Each structure stands twice: as structure tokens, then as C-alpha cells.
Amino acid sequence: MNKPKHITVIGAGLVGSLQSIFLAQKGYQVTVFEQLPDIRKESIPAGRSINLALANRGINALKAAGVMDVIKPLLIPMKGRMLHQESGQLQFQSYGQRPEEVIYSVSRAGLVSLLRDRAEATGLVKFYFKHELMAIDFDNKIIDIRNVTTEETQNHDFEYLIGADGGGSQVRESMKALKETSFTSELLNHSYKELTIPPSESGEHQMRREALHIWPRGEYMLIALPNPDGSFTATLFMPNEGEISFYAIKTPVQLNLFFDKHFTDVKPLIADLETDYFNNPTGYLGTIRCDDWYHKEVVLIGDAAHAIVPFHGQGMNAGFEDCLALNEILTESKESWEQALPVFVKSRMVNVNAIADMALENYVEMRSTVRDPKFHLKKQIAFELERRQPNHFIPRYSMVMFHSIPYTDAQNRGKIQTKILEQLSEHVTSLNEVDLVRGERLVLQKLPRIDNQPY
């Protein structure tokens, strides 16, 4: 078995950049081709979502790569959801029940810039920006790379190649063309649009800073995450077509009426509502599932392998968990890529399919179920059961966001837990009416002990 010396990565997004650090730490020479300019040198739009929620799985990977200390100053903790009712009433819902159970808002551009800096600092990673992958010859291990500036295309050899080129992956398309993998792409019939809530005149956040704000409206919703400069990035998620939809809101008058009626409290805070709405792109959302993620010496990772909808805030987190998994599996297989790739794909694929499903379910929870008083009661019961039986019952949201329990286990345990919560919340309206002794009995009967080291 020959350990390769050199790895080629396509895509210097969040996942490609972190993966390069892991590879350099193992002593590989790494070349990364990225089609876009370098955001550290040229001001370019951050693309999808200006900020993101970073949670435990992502943090674990960043810690393992030794970069968490430099990233910490970028983070704003979000302790829970601040629900904005149509009446203007506010309700705060904690995400977890321990001080460390928070998620963090982080700037996409800030995070990717630091990861690239750290990759370059190893002395083993070389980024080529404005270089686009055009085609792959799997048999001869050659790629065609187009220099976006000169428009010339050149051939490059590779030993092993990692496709970290996101949801529209050319690497995945090349594998598909060989019929080595097929994939399904389920487009959601809802899209999104980003809007900015600027800081106040004194530079402060105009709403509570340490929260993820949600305006749940049934079929659609607005959310907002804080930025360090005092602004919030708000995202409107709405159906593409129908009575209330991106298709239906076409004029400033329609837009203003819509926000006056449904987002009364926040409308005055979105200083450039019309400009943002009509100038910012409408982003599509979807789920990509592949049959396979590798062929010969080429493997997919991150969104290229498994793009998911953003409603659990897990796309990047899952991609970072991929990087950590590949790193560990390579170590276990003594850097035999031939052995490691099938193990990596087998272990990750089933798990990312589970988070893809849970992310879709979470959209309904965020835009609709959170409005139901029963939902709050079930949350309270769930926290109480976790307090009483922490090794048997962990709320599903917490399993996904604050633990590293495999996604499939979180999904399976979550189904059992949902049934228990349904049973316990039937015919009652407050926590002190709930039969918690029965609850504990059900938990111990139905949920095997879980020995998990979460943090």
C-alpha cells in the first residue's frame, strides 16, 4: 500500500478549506482549486447565507483541527429562539437547559477566511482561486482546470481527488456521467431571500442579540441571526407560488402591505426593505442524495455529497463532521485511501440521509408547530425527562445540536420520544398535571441507555 503524497481538493468553501487543514496536518501536499476569487482579497458576495449557526458537531471538528481558538472571537452565542407572534408578543424558548447548550452565529466569510489562513500557514496547502474544474478523466487521473482570468484550460494530474465543490458539484456530475453514481435532487417548493436589519444609530443590535429570532407564520417565516457589527441578517422563507409567495409579491406596494400585516414589529427595522427584497437574489433550497460518493480515486464530501435544506442549521456542521470522520478513518486505515474511502462513505451516508429528513421536518416545526401551546408543553416535559433520566432521554434537538450522537440514532430515538411525549401530554395543559412517574417508566422501558460524551 502506497500512501499518496499529494491530494487535490476541488472547492475552497467551508468544507474544502477545513479538509485541507486536516490533510496538511497528516503531511500531505494539498492543491485546492476554487472557481471564485479569494474573499480575503476581493469583496464578493458571501453567496448563500451571510451568517450560519455553528453547533457541537462543527465545533468538534474545528477543535480537532486545532483552529477553534482563532474562530471563537467570531462567534455570537444564541441561547434560544425568540418567537415574534403576529400580535407583537415575544416569547423566548431556550434551546437547551445547560449553560453550554447554545448554538453560535458565525459569519460565513469570516469563518472561511480564517480556515484558508490556517491552511496556508501549514506551508503545505496551495490555493488556486479563479480556477474552475471542467472535467475529470478517472482512468488516467487527469483533471481539466479552466483559469477564469485567462480563459485557458490546462490538464493537471492527481493522485486522490476530493470533491468539496458544493451543491452544484461538477465532480458529482462527472461521476454521474460515468454512471458510477446516480443522485436525486428534490427541490423544495419554498425559496429564501436575505434582508438586512442594520445596527441602531449608536451601533447596537436592535433586537435581543443572543437569540435566533423567528417570525413563524404557518406556511412561511422570517428568521434573523445576529452579526458582530450590530446588524442582523434576516431570511424570509416562503412558497414559490400561491397566495402568499415570492411569485405573488412583485411590487413595492404588495411588499409593504405584506410586511405591514405580518411582520409589523420588524418592518421598521429593515431599513432598505424594498431594495433588499427586489435586488437580492431568491435562493432555491433542496436535498441531494447520492447512491455513492466515490469512484476510483475520487470522493465527494460536504454539500457535494449531501446538500440539505437549512432548517436544522446542520449543512456545514455535517460537512465538518465529514472532514473529521475522513481524517479519523484515514488514521485507522494507516493512510490507505483505498481502504478508507468505502468505510467513510458507508459510515456517513446513512447518517446524512437522516439529517436530511430531520432538516425537512424542522421547517414545519419552525414556521408552524412552534405556535402551538402543546409544543411548549412537550418541550417542558422533554427537559424534565432529560433532567430525571439524562442517560436515557435527550430532546431530539439537543441530540442533533449539542451532542455527537450519530444522526441515525438521534432520528430513531427521536421517533420513540415523540410517542412518549404525545402520550404524556394528552389531556393535560401544564407540566404539573403530567404523570412524570409514568414518563420515567416509559423512558426506561423504551429508550436504551446512552453513554455519550457531549461536549
Ligand SMILES: Cc1cc2nc3c(=O)[nH]c(=O)nc-3n(C[C@H](O)[C@H](O)[C@H](O)COP(=O)(O)OP(=O)(O)OC[C@H]3O[C@@H](n4cnc5c(N)ncnc54)[C@H](O)[C@@H]3O)c2cc1C
Ligand atoms: C440559506 C442557508 C442557510 C444555511 N444555514 C446554515 C446553518 O445555519 N448552519 C449550517 O451548518 N449550515 C447552513 N447552511 C448550509 C451550508 O451553507 C452548507 O452546508 C455549506 O456551505 C457546505 O459547505 P461546502 O464547502 O460543502 O460547499 P460550499 O459552501 O457550497 O462550497 C463549495 C465551493 O466550491 C466551489 N466550486 C463549485 N464548483 C466548482 C468548480 N467546478 N471548480 C472549482 N470550485 C468550485 C464554490 O465556489 C464554493 O466556494 C445554510 C445554507 C443555506 C442555503
